[in-house]
Amino acid sequence: MTAPLAGLRLLDLSTVVAGPFATQLLGHLGMEVIRISPPRAEAPPPPPPGAPIAEAEAFAWALARDKRSIRLDLKHPEGRAAFLDLVRVSDIVYDNFRPGVMRRLGLDHAALAAVNPRIIACSISGFGGEGPWAEVAAYDVTVQALGGAMSITGTGAPGDIPCRWGVPVGDIAGSLYAAIGLMAALEARETTGRGQAVEVALLDCQLALNTYRVPQAFGAGVAFETPSPRRGGAGAVPYGPFRCGDGNWLVIAVASKFWPAFREVLDLPADPRFATLALRQRHQAALDALLEQRFLDRAAAAWEAALIARGVPAGRVQDIEGAFTQPQAAARGMLLGFETAPGRMIRVAGNPIRFDGETLPDSRPPVPDGADTEAVLRAIGYDPARIAALRAAGAAA
């Protein structure tokens, strides 16, 4: 299979998570992604054999795979000129600088379009380019707090501490929306022949995830609080996490149609108090107490196997390692491994966008910063002497 985005080139100025998460995905789908980082001191030496994987290394393997890398100083006139030469032959420029930085560098969409009208400029920021918050630094936890999600996440005990989702979804949702925006802009370019600016603010993305709760809050009079951990969105009971005999947690979600099978698996006596959903809701305390005892009889894995054998939705609370090694995830090939030295494996998450019946090219390991400077500049017609001059001037490395 030819990778679906083959033939497209993206210049990636982004760092940390909100940017590179999406460009890694696009790179795996065949886009040529060129990371551009500033020239600086040599990269740290490779880790000694047997060393545990450090955070920086983990970030590189997770977010810089399927990308090339060059080093250019965009503040240096000759570095900036080389960047604009790359813009002429590229489709997308992608950044997550604070608002205003691209303009100060003379690289906002208008400046880029002057050298290539087909260029698409995609920018991610915390709060967008305007307004009183434009310059405020965003952090995943503050974006989750401002977006409303933390007010509906927690133990449900009155006054208890609000919780953020442990996954940095502020950054990740922003990144996925950016990928959507730039792909849509590519489609528009097919008819207009012109690029445009795509702008994504992390806070906007969190607001959008409130989706159906917004009209319920604004017009249907619904007040949202941290939901009971033991009641499902549509009122399902029993529901939520129960501690099992081995100390692990099992989450169940027993919508009415699953109640008879659930009752059989747990060997619950017929009890008129629990016969219908309305009755289970009314006698929830008694039912939950009964289940809390019953789940202690077996390990979480045993309950999970027994319930799913009857088609009842149930799932163990997996940690990351368990989540990737459970049979369904293994069967889907969601865990990739790269042997970086004899006996030293680095594991990363695979791409969840599957083309059924087709196989995407393998994911490629990250390269060190600047590994492709020579090749990329040669490809746009720079001769070795010119590249050497750029290096000597500190404009490239």
Next chain:
Amino acid sequence: MSAIAGLAGVKGPLAGHLVLEMCGDEPSGTFGTQILADLGATVVKIERPPEGEPAPTRLPEGAPVPPAIAYFFGLNRNKRSLCLDLKQPRGRELFEALLQMASVTYDNHAPPVARRLRIDPDSLRAVNPALVCCAVSGFGRTGPWSDLPTYDATIQALGGGMSLTGTGRPEDPPVRWGHPIGGIGGALYAVVGILVALRRRRKAGQGASLDIALLDAQLAMHAYRVPQAFSGTRFAASPHRGGNGAMPYGPFRCADGRWFVLGITAQFWPRCCELLGHPEWREDPRFRTQADRQAHEAALNAAVAAAMAAADAGTWQARFVAAGIPGARVASIPEAFAHPHVALRGMLAGFEHPIGRRLKVAGDPVKLSAHPQRGFRAAPGLGADTLAVLRGLLGLDEAACEALREIRAVWWPREGEVYDRPSVV
């Protein structure tokens, strides 16, 4: 093309693409197709004809909109509704005629259900091989769990996110994210996949069958934690320690009882000390560096908690914004939409519509300079667009439409818009 584009809810970069939605109410389907509709695709919801002739929905003046209708508006704006019985031969025939014109199909049924309804990618691409068919399910079309039903809470548990979420107190249960991120996460990846496949289709004429599993999407979002998780690092819920060891971090209670969240990476600590009224902390040997603060975590959190309790959350918010460092009040959903940023960016929108004008929905977070947003079309009543699709896209005349309605292969309301739908969830 123009007949299709003419039925789009809004103008946008996907103008001219017909998307057929065969989804239940869950966000794993409708949230994804709504993004396509916001981007200007013509999204037609295919819904089952109702029993009998349901009465039009008339809401008393001033009464709140029923939550189920509000829910529908939150996931179906800018779409069209076609009532079509896929199980009837005539209904299937019309459906297959639409498949010939469509660019994309999107379903979110468990694979055995999709096969039974003959809306699985294999059946659909047998009719039109150039289609981009996106099938979203809990576990995907392969693997030992592929036929199982899912619920957002079980996906969040299996996906690993719940093990990272909660109070961090050992006796407390793990917590799911309040949003149904199982479905929403899958939908976001589905939309990326559809746009990628449409790009290839435009260049190579080739269709695609996308197999999106909600579980896979949860796993992918762990991203940079995966290498370390498989190298001996145990990640757990840690309300007071940030991703890269940032501290102080997380929710602190303010004088008015509200929670205020800090996210103080090393660069912001000196400024934070001043804001909290304790410039001397910059030189305090317990708190000077991030490593010092981590080593004296309990003392730091107690000191910060005492400082934060001295002012209301709103006061802290103003101070942190003025300083430009990360700190935020934990907002309820209405408060989140009262943020000054929301009005500037059109993130709360209404409708010109008898029911819709009583509601507000979240705006589209994808801001495109060549496609300014100019309002949304209201979510459609049941079968509201059946005639427009049959006549405008399939070229049927009025008599043919009536004959199809007579045999209940199709349906549309005669008296007024119907919003009371039989719930699929």
